[in-house]
Amino acid sequence: MNIDFDIGEQFSKDPTGRFYNEYKGTKMKNNLSSGEAFREEKLRGLLNNLNANQKINFILDNDVEAYGSSFLVEGFAGIVKYGYMEADSMLGKIKFTYTDQDFEFYENKIKQYIKEAKFNCKEYESTKDE
Amino acid sequence: MDLLKAFFLVVIASFSAFVFNYFHWKLQEKSKSIFSTASALKEYLELLEEKSILYWANDYKADCSPTLKQEKKILEIEITSSLKVVRTLTRELNSIIQDKVYKSEIVKLSNFSSNIYDLVTGDEFEEEVIPSDFKRCSKISIQTNGIKVIVLKVMNGNR
Numbered sequence: 001m002n003i004d005f006d007i008g009e010q011f012s013k014d015p016t017g018r019f020y021n022e023y024k025g026t027k028m029k030n031n032l033s034s035g036e037a038f039r040e041e042k043l044r045g046l047l048n049n050l051n052a053n054q055k056i057n058f059i060l061d062n063d064v065e066a067y068g069s070s071f072l073v074e075g076f077a078g079i080v081k082y083g084y085m086e087a088d089s090m091l092g093k094i095k096f097t098y099t100d101q102d103f104e105f106y107e108n109k110i111k112q113y114i115k116e117a118k119f120n121c122k123e124y125e126s127t128k129d130e
Numbered sequence: 131m132d133l134l135k136a137f138f139l140v141v142i143a144s145f146s147a148f149v150f151n152y153f154h155w156k157l158q159e160k161s162k163s164i165f166s167t168a169s170a171l172k173e174y175l176e177l178l179e180e181k182s183i184l185y186w187a188n189d190y191k192a193d194c195s196p197t198l199k200q201e202k203k204i205l206e207i208e209i210t211s212s213l214k215v216v217r218t219l220t221r222e223l224n225s226i227i228q229d230k231v232y233k234s235e236i237v238k239l240s241n242f243s244s245n246i247y248d249l250v251t252g253d254e255f256e257e258e259v260i261p262s263d264f265k266r267c268s269k270i271s272i273q274t275n276g277i278k279v280i281v282l283k284v285m286n287g288n289r
Contacts, residue, residue: 016206017256028192028258066210068251105217109247 002055002095003046008063011042018070020128030129035074040126043075044084050093060106061098067106069113077113083120090114161288164226168285171219172278178212179274181205182250186270189262206256213250217243227284235280242277249273 007015012033020030020037031037046056060067080087091114096107185205190198220243224236249269254260 017258018254019257022254022257023192023259031258066214068210068255069248070252070255070257073252102214102218105243105247109244 002057003050004057004059005042005046006059006062007038008059008061011038013063015064015067015071015075017068018074020126022127028129035071035076035078036127038071038075039078040128043079047079047085047090047093054093056094058094058096059098060096061100061103069109072106072110073113076110077117078124080114080117080119081122082124086119087114087117160226164223164288165285167219167223167226168281168288171216171223172281172285174212174215174219175274175278175281178209178216178246178250179271181208181212182270183267185209186250186260186263186266188260190258190260192259202260209250213247216246223281223284231287232284235284238280239277242273246270246273246277 005011015033015035015038017031017034018036019034020032021028050056079085079090085093091111096103096110098104098107185202188198188202190202220239224239227236249266253263
């Protein structure tokens with residue numbers, strides 16, 4: 001049985017930006033709606049806990065107006081870039097649903113970014129200010 | 131007999147005129163629809179270009195004024211919504227110009243929607259600190275103006 005993950009409900013209604021905090025150590029606050037936060041706090045755990053034939057079904061448009069490519073690249077393609085999972089394997093484990101047909105664009109972009117990402121090309125270093 | 135023949139000729143002539151007018155009207159309606167969609171697209175391309183360039187030309191520092199932070203947030207909203215409208219209008223325009231004459235324009239319009247999204251909302255978009263990026267501004271301007279030329283070509287062909 002697949003797992004539904006409603007981004008607007010279970011992560012943020014306003015997913016924005018790439019990093020928690022590119023300038024950690026300053027007075028700036030962590031962005032808990034960033035692509036990095038999504039990947040590290042939600043997506044990694046979901047992917048790791050999947051059974052062999054399970055998929056994650058992302059609900060893209062419930063209370064979310066739009067996504068920037070900075071969020072999508074860091075959030076989804078970051079999984080491949082930091083070597084957590086290979087692109088083909090990841091693409092086989094995720095699917096998307098939406099009622100607004102415009103969100104098909106974001107589905108295609110997410111798939112494109114995952115395919116284009118180079119596996120394990122960068123070591124992950126958190127930008128979160130603890 | 132002559133009267134019957136004349137009657138049939140009149141019927142055939144009327145029918146032919148009706149068919150001609152009908153197809154002429156259909157073509158005119160299609161042209162009007164293409165023209166109005168392309169005009170709207172041109173307007174939103176101009177808006178997208180203006181707002182995106184303003185956004186990426188600014189230097190948003192960690193300690194920038196609350197007014198600039200507010201302006202930044204407003205620009206992000208305007209950019210996101212105008213990208214959405216551009217995407218919708220491009221799709222709409224592509225669906226009504228589906229013919230051989232505009233084959234290359236359809237491909238260019240489809241690619242543009244995807245490329246401009248990557249360019250405008252990529253890298254540090256929506257981060258707190260964003261250094262000004264004039265190279266990106268230049269790319270945005272070149273790409274949007276390039277596509278405006280294509281939209282104008284479509285408009286001129288459907289006046």
